Amino acid sequence: MVDNIKNTQVLNCDMQELPGVSPILVSKQSFQDFENLQETIKHWNLDFRQLEAGRFCGEILQANSADVLYANARFERKLHQQGAAPEGYFTVAVTAMSCQNLRWHGYDISGSDIMIFPRDGALDSASDENFHVYTVSLSEKILQEAFDVQEAAAPRIPLSQAMVVRCRADSVRQLRRLLHQISATLQSPSTQDNAEREMELLSQTLPKLLIRVITEATNGGVPRISAKRRDLVSHAILLIQQSSHSPITVEEICDRTGVSMRTLQYAFRQCLNVTPKAYIQAYRLQCVKAELAGHRHSPVLVSEVANKWGFWHMGDFARIYQRFFQEKPSETR
CATH class of the missing domain: 2.60.120.280 (Regulatory protein AraC)
Incomplete structure (x- = not known):
């Protein structure tokens, strides 16, 4: 292994x-x-x-x-x-x-x-x-x-x-x-x-x-984010995962969860210290990277994988990918 x-x-x-x-x-x-x-x-x-x-x-x-x-x-x-x-x-x-x-x-x-x-x-x-x-x-x-x-x-x-x-x-x-x-x-x-x-x-x-x-613990109170906010973020992440091939927008998440943009932003910031938009992009980028890594020894076009995960402009995709992972998509393969 x-x-x-x-x-x-x-x-x-x-x-x-x-x-x-x-x-x-x-x-x-x-x-x-x-x-x-x-x-x-x-x-x-x-x-x-x-x-x-x-x-x-x-x-x-x-x-x-x-x-x-x-x-x-x-x-x-x-x-x-x-x-x-x-x-x-x-x-x-x-x-x-x-x-x-x-x-x-x-x-x-x-x-x-x-x-x-x-x-x-x-x-x-x-x-x-x-x-x-x-x-x-x-x-x-x-x-x-x-x-x-x-x-x-x-x-x-x-x-x-x-x-x-x-x-x-x-x-x-x-x-x-x-x-x-x-x-x-x-x-x-x-x-x-x-x-x-x-x-x-x-x-x-x-x-x-x-x-x-x-x-022997003192069992003092430990601060915790409210269950309502945690459940909201969990629901949003599930929606992101279920719609990754046709990327969901932050506005669509708000509509599906019934909360305002401000509420969703605050929940993500509090739970994960990132914005919903940043989380969506990070998730999609890593799905691309995982698929490219899985095809290291088989023929597959980077553009095919990128398009599959909702990246259509290859120049923008390559720049975003390299900035996030510090390597080119072709280097992952």
Whole structure:
């Protein structure tokens, strides 16, 4: 699979295995191909949209076993992140200190927050450039063991919907230090001692600390965009996706949703920090890019693909495409 990822460098890929425990697959990859993000991140079902001009870059360190999935991910460019977390796992996300201006399921995320994914794993967030996050997914077995150690009742954490837990600042700092330590350990030379240390950190130390930090949370109020505005943006995006071959206008979205231009503009600005018009263009451009990338080894005219997604003036299209992706349409192929 790695060989099919354009501009991807495999920095480390190792299988750590100890008697009696599930092996840990460790990999670190850097890439510039937005379309192959899904192939790079294991177990996640992702649909990311770039919302600003510039070449996309990303880097992911992953450590996966049967019971624990760990990731340290950095993405450049403003993104609309949708999709789902690994199925059958309890998944949380913690931002690095450098990560700012993140909205997750409508919540304004601070440095003291832990994001808990709903049972269906739904992901919906808007991130700025220099996005940096740690994600941890625990199996039911490991999760229950961590609760047992804390003598905490698992039902205290409702798993049916997305939620944000505002934690004690010192506890989150301790958790971040551990997450950073795990990343450093995973990138150390492969030895028996390091393999044992990785297993201990991932399957014991991390789950116990994570549950302790969550159960001791202050549970202070976390600001959230109103459900009405979030639903409006979701409806508008669905209309954009359903009419991408004959691009819908902002005016048509207003007519279909029954809101004013000002209301729609404000909702998009608040939820995604872009205008509806900019979102429509970004969506169409990335549909073109994805289709061109899928035809790298087969004959297809750039003009055919561009026309399919509503770009009719090829000179204007080429200029817009190059400005947004920092590459010509012919270079994508």
